[in-house]
Amino acid sequence: MNTIAAETGLSEAATELTRADRDSFFHPFSAIRDQEENGAIVMANARGSRIADVRGREYIDGAAGLWCVNVGYGRSEISQAIEAQSRKLPYFHAFNGVSNEPSIRLSEKLLEVAPSSMRRVFYGSSGSDANDTAVKLLWNYNILRGKPEKRKIISRTYAYHGVSVAAGSLTGIPVVHQDFGLPLDFARHVSRPDLYRDAPERQLHSEEAYSAWLAEELDQMIANEGADTVAGFVAEPVMGTGGVLPPPRGYFEAISSVLEKHDVRLVADEVITGFGRVGAWFASQLYDIRPDLILTAKGMTSGYLPMSAVLVGDRIWSVLKEAAGDGRVFAHGFTYSGHPTCAAAALANLAIIEREGLVARAAEMGQILRGSIDAGLGDLDMVGDIRSAGLMLGVEFVADRLTREPLPASAKTAARIALAARRHGVLVRALPNSDVIALSPSFIITEEEVGALATALRKAIGDVAGELKEEGVLPA
Numbered sequence: 001m002n003t004i005a006a007e008t009g010l011s012e013a014a015t016e017l018t019r020a021d022r023d024s025f026f027h028p029f030s031a032i033r034d035q036e037e038n039g040a041i042v043m044a045n046a047r048g049s050r051i052a053d054v055r056g057r058e059y060i061d062g063a064a065g066l067w068c069v070n071v072g073y074g075r076s077e078i079s080q081a082i083e084a085q086s087r088k089l090p091y092f093h094a095f096n097g098v099s100n101e102p103s104i105r106l107s108e109k110l111l112e113v114a115p116s117s118m119r120r121v122f123y124g125s126s127g128s129d130a131n132d133t134a135v136k137l138l139w140n141y142n143i144l145r146g147k148p149e150k151r152k153i154i155s156r157t158y159a160y161h162g163v164s165v166a167a168g169s170l171t172g173i174p175v176v177h178q179d180f181g182l183p184l185d186f187a188r189h190v191s192r193p194d195l196y197r198d199a200p201e202r203q204l205h206s207e208e209a210y211s212a213w214l215a216e217e218l219d220q221m222i223a224n225e226g227a228d229t230v231a232g233f234v235a236e237p238v239m240g241t242g243g244v245l246p247p248p249r250g251y252f253e254a255i256s257s258v259l260e261k262h263d264v265r266l267v268a269d270e271v272i273t274g275f276g277r278v279g280a281w282f283a284s285q286l287y288d289i290r291p292d293l294i295l296t297a298k299g300m301t302s303g304y305l306p307m308s309a310v311l312v313g314d315r316i317w318s319v320l321k322e323a324a325g326d327g328r329v330f331a332h333g334f335t336y337s338g339h340p341t342c343a344a345a346a347l348a349n350l351a352i353i354e355r356e357g358l359v360a361r362a363a364e365m366g367q368i369l370r371g372s373i374d375a376g377l378g379d380l381d382m383v384g385d386i387r388s389a390g391l392m393l394g395v396e397f398v399a400d401r402l403t404r405e406p407l408p409a410s411a412k413t414a415a416r417i418a419l420a421a422r423r424h425g426v427l428v429r430a431l432p433n434s435d436v437i438a439l440s441p442s443f444i445i446t447e448e449e450v451g452a453l454a455t456a457l458r459k460a461i462g463d464v465a466g467e468l469k470e471e472g473v474l475p476a
């Protein structure tokens, strides 16, 4: 019996909802034709790690939405905090020196759990706007330091930093650029760190040697561009949408010394990795990264309300503060910067993470998930690589395990596996480039649910392998 679906009582309305969706809702990152022909899957309600659609089908959410529902669904503590705050002071802006208690308390809390060099918190509503704020902070910082030409920002191929015009330029995923004439010309991209595909292609067989090669590439790029034109380097500590790529050993150490040499600031995009996902409050702490800016969103509220934060480190803050002596305004901010109700949701979410020890649990469940996926999928011919950091895990599919030959892109293998997994009752994400599916369940996922995820995925891979054999994509 599907208990969540029974609560909704919506099944008769499902067809009407699907039609209304098709005729009115323009979906992000969705194929318009697919919505027209197949209709959307309409979600209705959720508890813990499980979610149900309006037709009453229940799924284990192996992705926590989009890497974000870290404390799980149905947390009444967060809902109550939202209700209480929205009754008391639902909204007021934070422009012109106005403030509110939830945002003040949240700022204190973020500085308490973040690396100690962070000094101030600037708020927005999305990971994309956090990246835009970082770009403008770097530009402003260099203008104030008398280096207005120092404006270029280096990111990495296949990075995901969002879709707004500046963040979308930093993103290194071709489909985000193609149809929009991006990137803008302040953005540059060096190679992603991909131990499975790129390191062996370059004959780099130790992680340290690969890190040194990547740092050398960055050094060359900065030298070629001219260090006096490069303001920043932005990186996800563990690349998410670009393939779930943990950094090779020594990577951030090697990169950081190049950045220091050229007076280039480091931005850690912790929109996915912040607030426990990799088994530490921030990945910067886990990998000993010393960023000048830390960007966060998603897990700060576990997605219950939209909110982002840019944590501003000492080196940048001290320049801004120094220059402020003439009374200048930092002319950047959003209607919803420091939104009191979103801040109340974030505070309730962080209180749950602390009280229930969910950062440690993410580390522990990350190992259990890894063990379960290794055991459940490791022997399958199509599984080329399994990699993970805490509760972020990627499975890469190949045509040949020995040669690592990729499957043809036209076969859309990962997308089909994600669809087949849905038929077997689990939601996972197919990433946009390589044939990788990502798992990033909530931190409260149980061992039993992890086992069910692995079992369903094994079946889904079996289904798609069978189809690919029939189609002649794989040998029979």
Ligand SMILES: Cc1ncc(COP(=O)(O)O)c(C=O)c1O
Residues within 6 Å of the ligand: 066, 125, 126, 127, 128, 129, 131, 160, 161, 162, 163, 236, 240, 241, 269, 270, 271, 272, 297
């Ligand atoms: C690392 C990273 N940065 C930025 C973003 C953009 O966040 P948003 O979709 O909230 O704009 C994402 C979204 O997935 C992300 O993974």
